[in-house]
Amino acid sequence: MLLGNNVAQASPAPGISNVGHTINGLSKWELPAILKEVSGIKYLGNNRFACIQDRLGSIFIYNTTDNKIEKEIPFAKAGNYEGIAIAGTSAYVVQSDGTLYEVQDYEGATPVVKQYDIPLTAKNNVEGLTYDKKNDRLLLVTKGNLPRNRQCKGVYAFDLKSRKLVAKPVVKINLADPIFCSLKGKDNAFLPSAIEIHPITNDIYILQGSDPKLLVMDEKGQMKKMYTYSRSNLPHAEGLAFSPEGELFISNAGTTGAATIQKVGL
Template sequence: MNKWAIGIIFTVILLALAIYGLYEMKDVDFDDFEKTYEIVNKWTLPNELEEISAIAWLGNNKIACVQDEDGIIYTYDLNSAKIIAQTEFYGEGDYEGMTLLNNEFYITESDGQLYRIATLDSATYKPEVIETDFDYTNDIEGLTSLAPGKLLFSVKGKNFADEEDNYKGLYEYDIQSRKLDSTPKIKITLTIEDFEKISGAPGKELSPSDIAVHPTTGNLYILDGEHPKLIIIDTSGKLLKYHLLDPEEFFLPEGICFTPNGRMFISNEGKGGDPNILEVKLLK
């Protein structure tokens, strides 16, 4: 048997194991009576947003959406439940995080490369491309801002310039100086006791798929797509709340955003169901 055949067989086996593990995790017996949230509204998204990876609130019941393969920002109208505009800013890529800062859009790929888009007023826009010191091993999926002129990245993979693996780092990037602080702005260190605060928590891992700042409390809301849950921490990294998300409703949660008055929206990729945006109200 040649090396190519062995490689193909090995890849197929790994894929099968990954899929099996995913579905085993989704089969967790989730008790509806223990839900700590309510789904207030649901919008089923069109095929263009099958792999929706990030969302941002635009106002006037409109949400900006990015999907991870194409460099396009889609404007989705919640009232009409339709895409009403789109702006192409780049070609194929791996677009994972998006936030608004100083009325400009910042979008990150999984390797930390940034795209700065000033307006959605045209069908195409040539962005400023900004290199950071991240790479694919960091696997960046979340992007937000805690301070003026500063972006905050969450890593799903390894921490930046640090081999410790007992926490997930949130790293700050200064827009003006074009510098990434290699020391985490916030360390998320979750103990077994943290996860046991809610019984039956599926998985003790934390794989941040997006991050957002609550507009009134300033607390950080961190979404986990691989093990569907939402954790809330303060700016010191202390765990405040922990919400399990029903895998039947949140098959692959990848994006989160808030309105100025605190309405929360979570987007789900279409793997295992239709892509959607859910308006979620936390009950505790």
């Protein structure tokens, strides 16, 4: 049963489709109260997720089999944490103002925390973070539009060798593309809340939390699909994760009840 509604749009470009996703009948887990404001998740394997929540500077390891938090890993004071990425034994967490934390050996006995002040600000409003294994870099997506270009939002790269942010976006989300033509509003018609890379196709997936949607682009930023959802299924979609096999998980902050992680069919 498809629970998302098809987006009506005028003459989409070849290869672009807007369709619903299957949610009904797939797994769903309610998160503990401390994760009510869950803002980012990453799948660790063996039914375990690394989770962050909006206000606390801690990583929480949550096990869906036992439905409990196995471990809390503090790394900073209270803030506005929006995305998490895992690269080897390091976890990376980003604040909306662009402050980036690396938690080395994050599951070890004595994690080491490093902070990187990258040239993004609260005006850019960083909302998502993921690890691009193919290019050994982090990708960050912003909710704010690009400077001097209100028709585009940016996906930026943080190089893990130089530990520096590439100055220009490596991918642009062009709001003038036909795939966006049916969305309500103008320049802020698409508001990213998370980013992830498909482990098999290397396509880039970008989630919108309000009026939930999921944009799929190829590695170069070519638009492929826009999936839509019902708010009754994804009331406040904030986090995005894939298993190595390509299973998709979306987390919801608990605005109208308990926060959740849901498995979503592709």
